[in-house]
Amino acid sequence: MPQGNRRHIAPEQKRLITTMANYMSPREIATATHISKRTVYRTIATWRSTGKHAKVPLExxxxxxxxxxxxxxxxxxxxxxxxxxxxxxxxxxxxxxxxxxxxxxxxxxxxxxxxxxxxxxxxxxxxxxx
Missing domain, CATH: 1.10.10 (Arc Repressor Mutant, subunit A)
Known part of the structure; x- marks a missing residue:
């Protein structure tokens, strides 16, 4: 159940964020995609630490x-x-x-x-x- 102003970000969009991170700053990515800067930072951090675009729940x-x-x-x-x-x-x-x-x-x-x-x-x- 979403809380506050949260919304689901599709895995394709997260893949796009990680691709754009090679050429743009997180602030520019947030402006271009209309995704919050915090979400952009978290997606890039997840990509760098795990190699995956989104966190996958454990079994x-x-x-x-x-x-x-x-x-x-x-x-x-x-x-x-x-x-x-x-x-x-x-x-x-x-x-x-x-x-x-x-x-x-x-x-x-x-x-x-x-x-x-x-x-x-x-x-x-x-x-x-x-």
Missing amino acids: LGRPRILTPFDISFLEGLVLRTPDIYLVELQTHLYMSTGLYVAQTTIRDALRRRGYTRKRVRVFFSNSARL
Whole structure:
């Protein structure tokens, strides 16, 4: 959400600013392009320090521990033995790849792939209550 008098400067305009910086002063660039002098200075500084015209946001979040290969390995185990426990999946993963991850990580990875748990319910009939 823009605040104050900010406006979006297109990457093409920023490329133009860095090209013009070879021949003109920042004050002349600001006058010619109708972009604020501060934005011109910041664009030139970004170009000189990073080699890019605009700042690119970093990847958000932490990278996943389990690779797609690891997840497909776990899926294969679940398909082969549908009633396998998470602790058994954890052990098989550790024994085959040497990767030790928490059971919740395995559960979340399988849940993202569409696997769910079957919940056990105990039904008591009226005649047989314990």
